Amino acid sequence: MFDAIVVGSGMSGGWVAKELTEKGLKTLVIERGRHVEHGSDYKDGLQPWELENYGMVPEDEADKDYFVQKRCYAFSTANQDFWVKDSDHPYTYPADKPFLWIRGYHLGGRSIMWGRQSYRMSPMDFESNAKDGHGNDWPIRYEDLKPWYDHVEKFAGISGSKDGLPQLPDGEFLPAMAFTGTEVDFKKKLEAKWPTRKMIMGRAAHLTAVTPEQEELGRSTCQYRALCERGCSFGAYFSSLSATLPAAERTGNLTIVTDAIVHSVVYDPKTKKATGVRVIDAKTREGRTYEAKVIFLNASTIPTAQILLNSKSEAFPNGLANRSDAVGRYLMDHISLGAGGTYPGFEDRYHHGRRPNGFYIPRYRNVTEKAESFVRGFGYQGGIYRDNWRRGVNAPGVGAELKNNMRKPGPWQVRLTGFGEMLPRKENRVTIHQSNVDQWGMPIVNIDCGVGPNERAMLDQIGKDAREMLESAGATNIGVATYYGGLGLGIHEMGTAHMGKDPTKSVLNKYNQAHDVPNLFITDGSAMASGGCQNPSLTYMAMSARGAHYAAEFLKEGRI
Ligand SMILES: Cc1cc2nc3c(=O)[nH]c(=O)nc-3n(C[C@H](O)[C@H](O)[C@H](O)COP(=O)(O)OP(=O)(O)OC[C@H]3O[C@@H](n4cnc5c(N)ncnc54)[C@H](O)[C@@H]3O)c2cc1C
Ligand code: SF4
Incomplete structure (x- = not known):
């Protein structure tokens, strides 16, 4: 019997494991995927020409086995084994509502491949x-999470600038990365024309300086190589493998099992508590059970809902902790749309290194500028980089002349991608098929999730504002996506077991504790009652540290 079980070793599970083990709890982390060794299992030491097919996964293989994952910008032969084989992990969606579910099943989860953009949600987001009456009210406010944002930022290492913006609270930052000269020019032009639109350096989970604790964990400063999605042997960006799991390991209180798929949570109707989890061995397909006093689900939003819905009993015929019927519902992602163009001037300049980060234009719609046709808002991630030889792939010309041209740097290219908040809607939901199971006997999920008029109006505005900002800076060859890539591609799924004040409408209380099952906690993206427009993982980290704190307290006090 363990004190605690944590299901999933990704971004949020790693944090729970660290916090619980540091509080002295004997903790078992159960991970469905294989073991990944930090450092030696990464291909970040390979040059482009040393990668299979220069990094490109052959089309027929991608079409056959990675037909969803291949849509992710970070998918390549440099990290192919960090993505699930879609052919092995089926799910369904209605034909008119494709949901592109981007995922990785291995130790560390998507904390290895993530884009590292790290922003706090603001007081406005929790209110x-x-x-505006969409979704259910959060049971916490920004002030409840603020100390936990401080806590996780200090440990993880977030580089960024303090900008004093109410819609994007400042934090405990390491030195910010630098703008390129062209970006400084764009910032000046943008802020001169729209004084309340601000352009700041991206806040990113990269070590631009190292604390003694980070050094002790074997982490060092970022080398500006931009190879991050392969895993970083310097431990220079935050991941479960570089930071939280090693911290948990050194306490002596951590046990990890990999290749173990959590099938369901076991519930005891007499004690009205969860007693453990049923697991299917990914290799032998044999079943076994692990027991603990407290259970954390951190399998990420969709699998967490799948596990709950699959944990049926007489007491919970519709799935564990689901008396509200909210499990699986209110699924959200961030909607996104890209724009770009050629940035004028600066032909005599080049950038130094490969900065693994861009700039950020925090939300201004419905903050300082009213939007007529939608509620909530969006922010832009962007960058201005000088084109390199790769532009030759689409350039006209042949032979020596083409090669000589490609030896010179190309023009500066500016890119803006808007990320917008999606409303929490009950009908956007994950369900499980009763009889359609995968090769491990786990019921497969159906994802029925679509955008509504608010998201469509917002996408329209993202495109219009991007064009206007690029035009006003003098950019040419401006292109704005006319086609929205689809839900899932934001890779920010959340909301399927949300926190709320009312147990008849929500799954979790203000401590991330299930209303219906006192020793069950959920601190991955499922817990989100709304999504803001900021990249959400920092909020999952803060909720995880906070949830673990309360679970340990309640255990000590004998309340669970
Ligand atoms: C390319 C890319 C770029 C991204 N960029 C950003 C960004 O810039 N900023 C940001 O905030 N977020 C970003 N994200 C999203 C971020 O990675 C996720 O929000 C985050 O990893 C979610 O944390 P999690 O713990 O919920 O899930 P994960 O990190 O996905 O971990 C879940 C773990 O649970 C395991 N698991 C699943 N089911 C079971 C089961 N039944 N039994 C046992 N284990 C199970 C999985 O194998 C996995 O290891 C990005 C993601 C990707 C892929
Ligand atoms: S850019 Fe920094 S974090 Fe990314 S792979 Fe290189 S050293 Fe690691």
């Missing part, structure tokens, strides 16, 4: 449901 939005209550104010």
